[in-house]
Amino acid sequence: MDNAVEARACCSQRLLGAALAGLLCLATAGCSSKDEPAKSNSDSTPKITSSKVVGAMTVDDFTALCDERGGTVEVMPHCGGFATAKGFSYDSTTESLSEHTCAGANTCAGWNCAIVD
Amino acid sequence: MSWPASPAWLEELQARFGDMLRTPLERSSGSLRAKPDAYPSALLEEALPTPNLTSGERLAIYNRQYWFRLFTVLQRAYPLTARLLGYWRFNEHATHFLLARPPRHWSLDEIGAGFADFLAEAAGNGNALVDDTRPDLEPDALLEAARIDLGYHQVFRAPPVARYEPSAADAGRLLQARLRMSPAVALLTEHWPLCELRRRALEAPGEGALRLEPRLARPRHWLLGREGLKLGLVPLEPRELQLLMLLSRGTVEAALGELEEACRSAGTSQELVELPANIQKWLASSVQRGVWRGADFAP
Secondary structure, eight states, X not given: XXXXXXXXHHSOHHHHHHHHHHHHHTTSTTTOSSXXXXXXXXXXXXXXEEEEEOOOOOHHHHHHHHHHTTOEEEEEXXXXXXXXXXXXXXXXXXXXXEEESSTTOOOSSEEEEEOOO | OOOOOOOHHHHHHHHHHHHHHHSOOBOTTSSOBOOGGGSOHHHHHHSOOOSSOOHHHHHHHHHHHHHHHHHHHHHHHSHHHHHHHOHHHHHHHHHHHHHHSOOOSSSGGGGGXXXXXXXXXHHHTTOOOSOTTOTTOOHHHHHHHHHHHHHHHXXXXXXXXXXXXXXXXXXXXXXXXXXXXXXXXXXXXXXXXXXXXXXXXXXXXXXXXXXXXXXXXXXXXXXXXXXXXXXXXXXXXHHHHHHHHHHTTSOHHHHHHHHHHHHHHHTOHXXXXXXXXXXXXXXXXXXXXXXXXXXXXXX
């Protein structure tokens, strides 16, 4: 049984996503007490600037959001470290949408929207 | 490195001296007095008298200092408990505690570690913690005060700890991980305004017993944390406290499941609706406040 299935058995997706978003929040520039400037795309340290549970989202919904911002949709094949540029990602396991500032910041199953300046 | 065996006579002398040190001070006179006639007779013969003091009187100096030092250390570790009980009664409990659990650690400050539990055990065994002359002081309030004092003592003495900030790389396994709580924080609950009373007691030291103020309409929960040498309290919502306690005992997903079930059992649908947003807020704030020092990930 994979982690996502185990997690579903314990409690709601919204709860799991919210917990993950909360725990990861401080790793972000947005809610850290440290005043860190946004890092460039070449920064290898993953930074998530905001994360919220948005509920179920299809790939079409996500693509529409990504198109609005001129980004490119990437399908994330594994947990962590895949996104090729800054942008935002949707984690279908936790139903959370996260903004991040650099490459390698996606979480698990879902899609990434890579936005190149 | 191995040490040569001590001579038998020295070991025996030290054992007798230790027995003498731990002989409790007499309380029946209304003041604490040493009882040299209770010391080991062999030790009384071995200790030489001076022109002004008998051997028993000489040994009593050590006996008194042993107890007075330990009372002082314990009173400083439990200032609220000591002031609520009054020092005379507090020292009586301290005597029972120190006879049952004599100091064994190299740091004298460690002697207070088991005192709050000792008082709780004593109360559980039917021992009266509080004099009949103190109807205002409920035993449960005293036990709560001791736990609060212990929390402050532990947080103050904790070593510097770097706070744990989960990274995106942890995300995939964070829900199955167990978060480790920092020793520099404590979760406190009070049914009486004890934290405020403790602050006032420290600001205005004195010998008189403090009066307990009326019980609160509902309990208050606090996160006790430390910034440098300064300690501070942050209020916690009841479910927030419950979440932090659950997280310190099991995996993140197990804690979430238990909390969700608790909300469901309480039958308040609004609480369930608001739970995800609250969970996110509480956990983000817990990370920011340095509640966690690490995570144990499942292999």
